[in-house]
Amino acid sequence: MVEKLQAGGRSAALTAALAIPIALTFLILLYLRSQPDLPLQPAIFATGDWAPYSGKQLPDWGIASAVVASTASEAGYEANLQFMAWSQAYNAAADSRMNRGIRGTFPWYRTAAREREFYYSDALLEVELSIFYNAQNTPQLVEQVDRPGGLDRYRGVRVESYQYHPDIERLLSDAPMVPSAFKAFQQLIENPEVQFVAEARDVGKGILRDYFPEQQIAIEVSEKTWPISVHLLASRKNPNNRRLIEQFNKALAGMKGNGAYNILLADVRGRIDAERAVILHSFSSEGYLEGFLKPSSRESVLLPAGTRVVVEDWGDAYLAPAEVANRPDRVLVRVRAIDSPMKGQMLYVDGRTIRLP
Secondary structure, eight states: HHHHHHHHHHHHHHHHHHHHHHHHEEEHHHHHHOOOOOOOOOEEEEEEOBBBTTTSGGGGGGGEEEEEEEEHTTTTTEEEEOOOOOOHHHHHHOOOTTTEEEEEEEEEEEHHHHHHHHHEOOOOOEEEEEEEEEETOOTTTTHHSSSTTTTSSOOOOEETEEEEEEEHHTTTTTEEESSHHHHHHHHHHOTTTTTTTEEHHHHHHHHHHHTTGGGGEEEEEEEOOEEEEEEEEEEETTTTHHHHHHHHHHHHHHHHTTTTHHHHHHHHHHHHHTHHHHHOOOOOOOOOOOESSSTOOSEEEOOOTTTTEEEEEEEEHHHSOOOOSSSOOOOEEEEEEESTTTTTTTEEEEEGGEOOO
């Protein structure tokens, strides 16, 4: 009888011992659920104009800006983006030692020299670096630009604060410096002694389209590209930045893993494209639209009336004057469809189908 009472006492004590942590855990969870979400920590990030990846005039301030802001929020930070000259952004971030200062800067290419000063995030984006050259001033480059060593005898310019892919860095080791990508393309157009500029493909095309619409007819782009990744940098002088980058990378990996990253990129790119979109309308009695996969092809796909596209290349007929007698009956314009069954596809369409908004 005594043994049974002792056994029962031990069982009751064990039950009570287990119940205490369970009840405590329940109370903690109940308390946390009743509390409002913790406020995000403010964090200032510096960047510059590099459309479509960053720019104050772009939706969400650009693709890279959207990635940084969304990822920072997931990591518990409220991103405050400040736009400034690239050299100023870099130096301000490198010298910052306090959380209330500039915590980081983006988007930057990774180099050994920068790694000595900064913690690096994982890749924000992958971009393509290309060579832009003036085919009117240096027509021989048309045949040489994509060959190994084809640029060795030619002169380029480098942009202040830029670091390039090693293949390009070798070509620009003693090149003159300019303060911005805009100035680099201005030199390419106006200065015969400047034969090429190295720039991210989308960035260079945007600069030519927006600032040099008439002169862009002379500029060609290499077929060869150099893929590079761009990153968020945070100074090693601030001991808290290591934790910042760790949290940022964890959040970025989560977004890439659950699909939120790709959805974000598609959304921002779509809204940037929408600002440049034109609409296709039929001008023929048949009422349908044709899109060609190649300019010389006779095979085409049908496009619905009202298809929205982004013009990637208007072609010489729209950019250079010519006698009416020498103008072809049909002028094809290279476009990228942003809706319709051909969404995302590069096509050539008759210029007469394009209607500006």
